Amino acid sequence: MLVDKITEWLQKTGFPLEMEAADAFRQAGFDVRQSATYMDPQSEKGREIDVLAMDPDLIGVIDISFVIECKSSEKPWVVFTSDDALSHYNRLSAFGITSEAARRALSQGLHRGLPTLGPYLSRPTRGGFGFRQAMSGNSDPAYDASIGALKACLGLALDRDGDMSRLAFAFPVIVVDTPLFECTRKLDGELELTPVERSEFLFSTHIPSHVGCCIRVVTTAYLQRFAREAKALANAIREDLQAEERNILRGVI
Structure with a gap:
């Protein structure tokens, strides 16, 4: 039947994974858009985001987004780690992309x-x-996902002409549906692979100025829990920056 053929085709695409990621963030309390667009800060052309999860905000001062790139594949993924990967790297820069x-x-x-x-x-560290x-x-689909998520975050967090000051935060996330491993080099020189359900890595580029932060990588097994953690992070931002929000509304900043 035609329906069966279409269903079989869909299962081979990334759409089911995108739907699963969108549902997880929606259940966690985010406003979710699928196939959302943003202005690429490098090419100044419109680009598409797989899933954009925005923390609801009626005031419009504190703007919190999670940009989610979904990578459906039959092959596993590897995050390379070391004891000093974040040594001497500015922790505000590692946190996320901000205005x-x-x-x-x-x-x-x-x-x-x-x-x-x-x-x-x-x-x-x-x-x-x-x-x-x-x-x-x-091929390097990991790089494509990383650069896409980072560009989208920058496009969302950039200050816009004519707008009041925004406390904008954008966090890049990559969701995968195959096994994820962390790889580290042991003291004896051997490589050690550890299966994980979530990880993160520091990624930076020039578009055209230097920009970088930690990108989260999450498996489908950890997706719902991660979405709840993302909501907790959004709540923490709002709680600790209430005074700054009030100052902006008063025109102090």
Whole structure:
């Protein structure tokens, strides 16, 4: 039957994974758009986002988004890690892509203390420094997903002419439906592969100025839990930046 053929075709595409990711974030309390678009800050052309999850905000000052790239494949994925991957890297830059006002608010908040958000900003030096699809030959779908998610985050967080100051935060996420591993080099020189359900890695590029942050990678097994964690992060941002939000509304910032 035609329906069976279409269903079989759909199962071989990335659409079911996108729908699953959208549903997980919707259940966690986000406003979700699938196949949303953004302005590529490099080419100034419209690009598509697989899933865009936005934390609901009636005021419009604190703008929190999770940009989700979905990669459906038959091959596993590997995050390369080391003990010093995040050593000496600015923790605000590693946190996510932000507007200038948001970065300033975080910087000032670190001096006075951010009781709820602080743990999210504190990072160990150990972490990921690379991401690849295993056994993928010369192609690099991991890079394509990473650059796409990062560009989308930058496009969403950039300050816009004529707008009031926005405390904008955008976090890149890659969702995969095949096994995920962390790879590290042991002291004896041997490589160690550890299966994980979530990981993250530092990724940066120039588009055209330098931009980078940690990108989260999540398997479908961890997806619903991660969406709830993302909502908790959004709540922490709103809780600790209430004073900055009020100041913007008063025209102080």
